Amino acid sequence: MNIYGNSEPRRLVAQMIKKNREPHSIVIHGEKGLGKKTLAKWISAALLCEKQSGEPCGLCKSCRMIFDDCHPDVVTAKSNANGNYIVDDSIRPIVSDAAVAPSEGRMKVYIIPDLDMSVNTAVQAQNILLKLIEEPPEHTAIILTARSKEIFLSTIISRVLSLGVTSVSEAESTRCLTEKYPEVPPREIAESVSAGRGNIGRCEEYLGKTAFRSGVLIARELCSAVVGNNEYAVLKALFAADGKKAVLREGVSLFAEIVRDSAVFRLGGDREKSVSCDREGAKRLSETLSAERAVRLYDLLCEYVNRIDANCNLSLTMNSLAGQICRIIG
Ligand SMILES: [Zn+2]
Known part of the structure; x- marks a missing residue:
């Protein structure tokens, strides 16, 4: 998995894993397009990698399944079309499932993306998850993402490893997009970087001819x-x-x-x-x-x-x- 940017949070997580102090409750925050979900996936792979070197090796069965989004022990919560989490369908089941041992890997990882988009239930969801975040079972990790740290309850934020995502350099944006979209002409890539700068997600949106x-x-x-x-x-x-x-x-x-x-x-x-x-x-x-x-x-x-x-x-x-x-x- 080639990953660009966010080297500081990755370094921190790798170090914790190496010291056998792997994080169990994590919040990833930062602007849209800066790679929160990619970082969450990278951390899941680092936690479950068979080599346990701190970073995902990218080659073992576990890493490959995670990068193909089919690892049975990495669960991503789904919101409805408006971005709201229906707590009975997607949040409470996490709490009950977390007690059960993993089926394949050494740990289970639950990812709850874009919690800030869940305008109606962001607080309720956090209250339901509080106990799990406070005392996660040894085999469980939970990763929450949001555009802003502000949406988290103080009881949550004080108990998690909080990681901020940042933009990359324009040169890195260009390298990443060239590698990911080899069919796109360099001129179009350059145009997307002049619009999205160091925010790779935005550059991709530009390439996708979106709003x-x-x-x-x-x-x-x-x-x-x-x-x-x-x-x-x-x-x-x-x-x-x-x-x-x-x-x-x-x-x-x-x-x-x-x-x-x-x-x-x-x-x-x-x-x-x-x-x-x-x-x-x-x-x-x-x-x-x-x-x-x-x-x-x-x-x-x-x-x-x-x-x-x-x-x-x-x-x-x-x-x-x-x-x-x-x-x-x-
Ligand atoms: Zn691996």
Whole structure:
């Protein structure tokens, strides 16, 4: 299994396994696309690998089954289509199953991904799991993932090994994508990296022609419209979402990232270190927009992302957003 990035959490886990202090309760947190699920799989393989060297050997039966997602002792909880865990179907069964010895390997691993997406039951699920996390059986490990550490109860977070995932360098993104998608032309790979930067998941979304890719185009259009102080162009960029809420949301939140970068540049931050999908745009914006206005614009955009989430009337929202943007930059 070739794995890119997150070398620090991997080093930590490998060290613990080597010292026979393997972790049993783990929280992996960090932005979408930074490899939380990949890291969870890597840790499962490291825990169950027949060689027990701290890292997965990638060759033994256990490692191969885990990388093919068919190891009977690695169980990933399933949420419903809205991301919510139905606790009676997916969380309580883990608690009762955890007491039973593993069928194949030396341990059983339960992975509960994206707990933050389970808006309705994130707290209930944690309360049900608390006992298991406090006193896990010797043969059990449990891995929870979420975009933010904030969603975890203090009783949970104080008892787990907490691992944060981070982005990789753009060069690493390029290497990873080239290896994973040999059929994709290098130009397309480079384009995806200029949009997703060190977030490999985002680069992949761009390659997949998803809402993220359309959002990147809108965000870049918005940026040049704001640089040109052109209200009509702002409106046109927003309407390019074509009434698709997910695309508009991506576009506005990605533009917010560009604006944040521009404020950082304006305040003397490193202009080569950009996390947004339009580094050049952020540079140009920083030359026209004061840091104070950039911050106001950033807050406005975040507020509108929330409005879009709250099922507003899209057309009215876009018109009002365009007006407000122009009031700030005018
Ligand atoms: Zn192995």
